[in-house]
Amino acid sequence: MNRFLWPLIIVAGLIVFLVMGLRHGDPRALPSPFIGKAAPEFELPTLKNPEVRIGKQNLLGQYSIVNVWATWCVMCRAEHGFLMDLAASRTIPIYGINWRDSRPDAIRWLDELGDPYIASAFDADGRVGIDWGVYGAPETFLVDPGGTVIYKHLGPLDADIWQREFVARMNSRGAGT
Amino acid sequence: MLPEVGQFALILALSLAICQSVLPLVGAHRGDAAMMRVGRTAATGQFVFLAVAFACLVWAFLSDDFSVLYVANHSQLSLPTMYKVSAVWGAHEGSLLLWILILAAWTVAVARFSGDLPEAFSARVIGVLGFLSVGFLLFAILTSNPFDRLVPAAADGGDLNPLLQDPGLAIHPPLLYIGYVGFSVAFAFAIAAMLSGDLDRTWAKWTRPWTTLAWMFLTLGIALGSWWAYYELGWGGWWFWDAVENASFMPWLIGTALIHSLAVTERRGLFKSWTLLLAITAFSLSLLGTFLVRSGIIVSVHAFATDPTRGFFILSFLAVVVIGALALYAWRAPSLDSDAGFGLLSRETFLLLNNVLFVVATALVLIGTLSPLVIEMATGGKISIGPPWFNVAFLVPTLPLVILLGMGMHAAWRKQPAQPWARVLRIPAIVAVVLGVVIPLFIYGRISILLFVGCAAAAWILVSSLIPIVRSLRREKGSAGITRAALGMSVAHFGMGLFVIGVTIVSAFGVESDRALQPGQSIEVAGHEFEMKELRNVQGPNFSAIEAVVDIRKDGDFIATVRPQKRQYLVQKSPMTEAGIHPGLDKDLFVALGDQLGNGAWSVRIQYKPMIRFIWLGALVMALGGIIAVSDRRYRVKATARDAVPDTVTGTGEATA
Amino acid sequence: MKPRQQRMLAVGLAALGIAIAAGLTLRAFQDNMMFFVEISDVVAGKHPKERNFRIGGLVVGGSLQREQGSLDVSFEVTDTACTVPVVYTGVLPDLFREGQGVVAHGRIGDDGVFVADKILAKHDEEYMAPEVAESLSKHQKDIQEAAVRGASGCNSSAS
Numbered sequence: 007m008n009r010f011l012w013p014l015i016i017v018a019g020l021i022v023f024l025v026m027g028l029r030h031g032d033p034r035a036l037p038s039p040f041i042g043k044a045a046p047e048f049e050l051p052t053l054k055n056p057e058v059r060i061g062k063q064n065l066l067g068q069y070s071i072v073n074v075w076a077t078w079c080v081m082c083r084a085e086h087g088f089l090m091d092l093a094a095s096r097t098i099p100i101y102g103i104n105w106r107d108s109r110p111d112a113i114r115w116l117d118e119l120g121d122p123y124i125a126s127a128f129d130a131d132g133r134v135g136i137d138w139g140v141y142g143a144p145e146t147f148l149v150d151p152g153g154t155v156i157y158k159h160l161g162p163l164d165a166d167i168w169q170r171e172f173v174a175r176m177n178s179r180g181a182g183t
Numbered sequence: 184m185l186p187e188v189g190q191f192a193l194i195l196a197l198s199l200a201i202c203q204s205v206l207p208l209v210g211a212h213r214g215d216a217a218m219m220r221v222g223r224t225a226a227t228g229q230f231v232f233l234a235v236a237f238a239c240l241v242w243a244f245l246s247d248d249f250s251v252l253y254v255a256n257h258s259q260l261s262l263p264t265m266y267k268v269s270a271v272w273g274a275h276e277g278s279l280l281l282w283i284l285i286l287a288a289w290t291v292a293v294a295r296f297s298g299d300l301p302e303a304f305s306a307r308v309i310g311v312l313g314f315l316s317v318g319f320l321l322f323a324i325l326t327s328n329p330f331d332r333l334v335p336a337a338a339d340g341g342d343l344n345p346l347l348q349d350p351g352l353a354i355h356p357p358l359l360y361i362g363y364v365g366f367s368v369a370f371a372f373a374i375a376a377m378l379s380g381d382l383d384r385t386w387a388k389w390t391r392p393w394t395t396l397a398w399m400f401l402t403l404g405i406a407l408g409s410w411w412a413y414y415e416l417g418w419g420g421w422w423f424w425d426a427v428e429n430a431s432f433m434p435w436l437i438g439t440a441l442i443h444s445l446a447v448t449e450r451r452g453l454f455k456s457w458t459l460l461l462a463i464t465a466f467s468l469s470l471l472g473t474f475l476v477r478s479g480i481i482v483s484v485h486a487f488a489t490d491p492t493r494g495f496f497i498l499s500f501l502a503v504v505v506i507g508a509l510a511l512y513a514w515r516a517p518s519l520d521s522d523a524g525f526g527l528l529s530r531e532t533f534l535l536l537n538n539v540l541f542v543v544a545t546a547l548v549l550i551g552t553l554s555p556l557v558i559e560m561a562t563g564g565k566i567s568i569g570p571p572w573f574n575v576a577f578l579v580p581t582l583p584l585v586i587l588l589g590m591g592m593h594a595a596w597r598k599q600p601a602q603p604w605a606r607v608l609r610i611p612a613i614v615a616v617v618l619g620v621v622i623p624l625f626i627y628g629r630i631s632i633l634l635f636v637g638c639a640a641a642a643w644i645l646v647s648s649l650i651p652i653v654r655s656l657r658r659e660k661g662s663a664g665i666t667r668a669a670l671g672m673s674v675a676h677f678g679m680g681l682f683v684i685g686v687t688i689v690s691a692f693g694v695e696s697d698r699a700l701q702p703g704q705s706i707e708v709a710g711h712e713f714e715m716k717e718l719r720n721v722q723g724p725n726f727s728a729i730e731a732v733v734d735i736r737k738d739g740d741f742i743a744t745v746r747p748q749k750r751q752y753l754v755q756k757s758p759m760t761e762a763g764i765h766p767g768l769d770k771d772l773f774v775a776l777g778d779q780l781g782n783g784a785w786s787v788r789i790q791y792k793p794m795i796r797f798i799w800l801g802a803l804v805m806a807l808g809g810i811i812a813v814s815d816r817r818y819r820v821k822a823t824a825r826d827a828v829p830d831t832v833t834g835t836g837e838a839t840a
Numbered sequence: 841m842k843p844r845q846q847r848m849l850a851v852g853l854a855a856l857g858i859a860i861a862a863g864l865t866l867r868a869f870q871d872n873m874m875f876f877v878e879i880s881d882v883v884a885g886k887h888p889k890e891r892n893f894r895i896g897g898l899v900v901g902g903s904l905q906r907e908q909g910s911l912d913v914s915f916e917v918t919d920t921a922c923t924v925p926v927v928y929t930g931v932l933p934d935l936f937r938e939g940q941g942v943v944a945h946g947r948i949g950d951d952g953v954f955v956a957d958k959i960l961a962k963h964d965e966e967y968m969a970p971e972v973a974e975s976l977s978k979h980q981k982d983i984q985e986a987a988v989r990g991a992s993g994c995n996s997s998a999s
Contacts, residue, residue: 008513008517010512010513010517013464013512013513014506014510014512014513017467017505017506017509021498021501021505021506023553023557024474025495025498026560027480027556028478028480028494028495029491030560078341080252080255080256080337080341083255083333084333084334087334118338131901131939132939133901133939136898418931535849535850536853539850540857542854543857543861546858546861547861564875564876565876565894566873566874566875566876567873567874567876567894568869568873571872572869572872575864575872579860579861580857580861697929697930697931698911699909699910699911701909757934757935758934758935760934777911777931778931780906780908780909780911781906781909782908784909786930786931788931
């Protein structure tokens, strides 16, 4: 064999290895351990009204989405427009978890940009987020009427992802939208 | 409006890049002069549009246009103007645009200064560079568009990472990229040679200055990164064998081997396949580095935000480029003839060893960087390979390298008689042995085998590299004196010696101490007294800080006052440490604030770093040697009889570059 | 030297170099590889003894304690299922905070306390060290199942 082929062979091997490495672990693509399992119990004050508390029981009885957001998260702002559209279309209740944020900043944000949420839970220290397996914002969970987490999406939502990942899953369960 | 202009300019640049890659290559194949000439025009046009796009992005930052997602993510109203500009290349999309711009700039430079290259050859070079531009432009437009909009626009941005708000780090990426991308020129020269089948001494002569120039910038970029990490980030460390650092170091190692291998090919027409392979590898490692840093495959404090889509794109591009090049190599290399021979003791032998040792060193760094990934994929165990392994493993090829360096530069081409050579080396050897003992033992008070070897090797190189300069100064009566190429070589090697002594001394004798300190208190570290006079609040343009005023004394004599700060940036809210450093050529004294301990006391990290500045000074001098060598007359003067450089075999073992 | 001999010399040198490097590499690897061990595994006793390793997780809120005026600190690290106490003497990194991810190098003593010689907190609001994230995500399940059983979710070793 042409001995000058060795570099090519070595590099080809290296590239195969790197491809495997890429697929092996996107550190952010870890599947949520809750998919198919019951959403965690929680109870938190709401953002706008601290005396009112919400928790998992609010999610039961219909499909809902739980959106983790914060004012320091620029990508949350990027998806905000879509969330407003989704809320206006009244297809599905949207609950928010305001994660590790400042209450006045968050309230002001919603006042300025609009509030797509039925209510936002105020998770100041992030403990509830941890329970949900959240490690960044934005993240959005799809929860079924029985309180089971069906899907978790990392990153901002848009119409395309909504159709492909959320609506498709609801339809396949016979939810009808 | 302007972001859309920028986006449009990118697309125009892409179409020009496509022309620039296809037409000249086809033209060279067919001998069509008109098609070949298109390359130069297309290259200029591409550069112009890229400059426009880049200007649009810079303007978006300067005008606080938070309707652009990239700007909203990385800038802030209160960000000082200088950093609004450097924020342009502070993250993935913008730095990619910078890369593409620099690639276009190198291409224009090649087009401009390749007047005396055959048309077909320069057409091929420009064509290959165009192909690379196409790849990167596609990557940017399809996956990493810096001009994406944010709707509704943010009122204020997420701020530039405070770590990046620093002048040193502002120019670090541009310098680094000029180096990385510069190796694409050597790569293009290699491909052009393989396509045409002609690879001779003239080819090496053309390739050398471009490669040395790229190497020089890479040297400066890496040195700057190391210096920045020292005063900004690493609590006194200057090299961490972090994956991203390694990603820049590997091309540098191969680049160094390449410039030496090119010397052999130019001089003797030897090592052709080595040189080709090194040229391909240097740029391939640049591409690999880009991949490692931007794909998320390796975790590092430096790495950009991860996205596997981007990773796959870069990897595919890498695969096409490198495998294509290596396929060409496998095809052409067998027919590269070099029937010249050389003796066992000759410069060629030393440079052969040089090539081998540098390749081994690079392989070790690559293995260390990728092993955690391999092992995790194979066994699931998560391991990290850190400085302890790298520091030891890296010494294996580099220790012989530094010793051979001092010898090799005095060996003549083809055949070096042993006697005269040994005579030349007598003085450096004696000085090396003496200083190898004196410096550690009498200046710093301790000696060990490693210390002796390190100091002796440094002295060996320093003295040895001065010999050609001294000789040419002492020469009289109408002899040629030293050429710039030879002077550059001496200076660069001298810089290497400075680097080695800096590393040896600071690694062995540096002291680091974490202590508690409060106002009015004084502590002693490494023979110096550090007294905290007071703590106070200070305000910066976009941060607030607690500042300590610390006086440093030695044996009661006042040396300096340093002002370490603990900063809190207004937006990102993460604390940042700004060290107080008293610099000096012989030593640095370094004080950094830690945490509040209660009772008004703070933890401080105090470091004594002897000769650490020699590390970066050495790198600077190396780069200086590079630029001296590039300015050599033979690159600026048209080919004449003068260029038939004779081999010198003289009784005194005098050597030319 | 003829080209063929040159080639043999080159190949021989290269082979020698690689052999030496490989040998040293393999030996040094063993000594210098730093394993990352999940908190639950540490508590269960599955960790390297007598040598350094890494742990990572979240710093338990309210667990950071410091003696006034001293560089000694102690805190607890959790993967939300189990918890390990850590002690460290020195300056904590800027990004170290309760409730945030942290990675520590060190070793564990017989008393089950992890003595750290290096602490790393290299993330920001939007990013967490992947080993930590993965470990957390894995142990969510344990908590879930334990909650169903009414237990604490941490299986500590009997030995």
